[in-house]
Amino acid sequence: MDSVDSKDAEKAVLTKLGGIRDRIDAIDNQILGLLSERAHCAEEVGETKREAGEKNIKFYRPEREAQILRRVTELNPGPLAGERVTAIFREIISSCLALEQQIKVAYLGPAGTFTEAAAQKHFGQAVGTLPFMLISEVFREVEAGTADYGVVPIENSTGGVISHTLDRFVSSPLKICGEIHLAIHQNLMNKTKDMSGVTRIYSHEQSLMQCRDWLDRNYPGVARIAVASNAEAARLASEDPKSAAIAGENAASLYDLKIISPHIEDSPNNVTRFLVIGKEDVPASGNDRTSILISTHNGSGALYHLLEPLKRHGLDMTRIESRPAPDTHWDYFFFMDLNGHISEDAMQAALAELDDEAEYIRVLGSYAKAIL
Numbered sequence: 001m002d003s004v005d006s007k008d009a010e011k012a013v014l015t016k017l018g019g020i021r022d023r024i025d026a027i028d029n030q031i032l033g034l035l036s037e038r039a040h041c042a043e044e045v046g047e048t049k050r051e052a053g054e055k056n057i058k059f060y061r062p063e064r065e066a067q068i069l070r071r072v073t074e075l076n077p078g079p080l081a082g083e084r085v086t087a088i089f090r091e092i093i094s095s096c097l098a099l100e101q102q103i104k105v106a107y108l109g110p111a112g113t114f115t116e117a118a119a120q121k122h123f124g125q126a127v128g129t130l131p132f133m134l135i136s137e138v139f140r141e142v143e144a145g146t147a148d149y150g151v152v153p154i155e156n157s158t159g160g161v162i163s164h165t166l167d168r169f170v171s172s173p174l175k176i177c178g179e180i181h182l183a184i185h186q187n188l189m190n191k192t193k194d195m196s197g198v199t200r201i202y203s204h205e206q207s208l209m210q211c212r213d214w215l216d217r218n219y220p221g222v223a224r225i226a227v228a229s230n231a232e233a234a235r236l237a238s239e240d241p242k243s244a245a246i247a248g249e250n251a252a253s254l255y256d257l258k259i260i261s262p263h264i265e266d267s268p269n270n271v272t273r274f275l276v277i278g279k280e281d282v283p284a285s286g287n288d289r290t291s292i293l294i295s296t297h298n299g300s301g302a303l304y305h306l307l308e309p310l311k312r313h314g315l316d317m318t319r320i321e322s323r324p325a326p327d328t329h330w331d332y333f334f335f336m337d338l339n340g341h342i343s344e345d346a347m348q349a350a351l352a353e354l355d356d357e358a359e360y361i362r363v364l365g366s367y368a369k370a371i372l
């Protein structure tokens with residue numbers, strides 16, 4: 001091709017790109033107009049809720065949000081992935097809700113933890129988030145009303161259940177208002193991107209557990225030190241060139257660390273489940289889970305008698321955990337997750353029977369199942 005031809009070809013590409021970009025600008029104008037219209041609707045919803053004058057107005061409606069997100073994901077014609085469409089709509093809803101009320105969400109901090117990422121995934125960027133250093137502090141802030149909701153980890157697909165969270169439910173009056181599933185990617189990071197002089201790798205014990213095989217293969221001689229959080233590990237690594245941290249991407253950018261090896265978790269399906277805790281009962285969304293706390297006297301067939309009514313009423317139990325009771329009166333508490341919502345007939349019938357059978361029973365919450 002001579003230079004005249006190549007100039008013509010370049011011009012044609014620029015003309016073509018210019019045309020497409022004009023279309024994108026016109027579409028953005030439409031999106032902006034529609035966003036503004038949606039935001040006005042949300043303001044109207046807020047005013048209507050205020051006019052209704054209920055004592056505890058519920059501005060945040062997790063079941064409605066779950067329905068919207070499920071609907072748009074189902075309708076999504078592509079090419080954007082469902083997860084991307086959900087994330088975009090999550091932010092739109094978050095910004096609309098902020099026009100009605102500025103809600104405050106406490107989470108297990110510090111900033112940079114996976115719990116922060118989970119809180120952002122569920123509530124979007126327009127809510128106020130407050131980090132606390134202990135799971136019990138997150139519960140306390142919500143119980144005291146300093147925060148409207150809290151986000152705490154409950155279980156990891158590799159590391160198992162987070163017993164601090166389960167145990168706190170025994171004494172707390174709070175309800176479960178939602179759940180969040182977050183794909184956890186662990187990364188090895190440090191200040192220099194050079195591992196040659198590194199003698200210590202810091203991380204939370206759960207994260208060290210999730211990367212155990214990888215560490216055995218790649219850094220068998222380097223000491224692994226468990227610290228309070230991944231973010232704390234990143235902070236320590238940022239202050240000491242002889243150390244590295246295993247943490248999420250948020251922590252790397254927060255502490256200005258370089259990622260040496262990304263995605264080092266042993267299981268490619270490493271997911272952590274988080275719970276949203278609050279003071280309200282959540283109406284049915286159409287695809288819900290119910291968590292209950294139940295205890296029974298020890299005795300032959302005690303657990304069988306708890307499970308039998310569930311089977312008879314056709315309820316699926318998706319999880320059961322036992323924890324020792326904090327006093328000696330009852331031996332064990334069981335935490336059960338059931339498919340379905342407390343307002344459904346089968347669930348009510350089964351729980352009424354369990355109430356007769358059990359020493360103690362409390363519904364911790366019925367809430368929408370996690371979305372993508």
Ligand SMILES: C=C(O[C@@H]1C=C(C(=O)O)C=C[C@H]1O)C(=O)O
Nearest residue numbers: 042045059060061064093096097
């Ligand atoms: C607009 C509402 O209030 C909030 C905002 C929502 C939204 O922007 O779609 C959805 C549910 C609520 O959390 C509503 O209740 O419908």
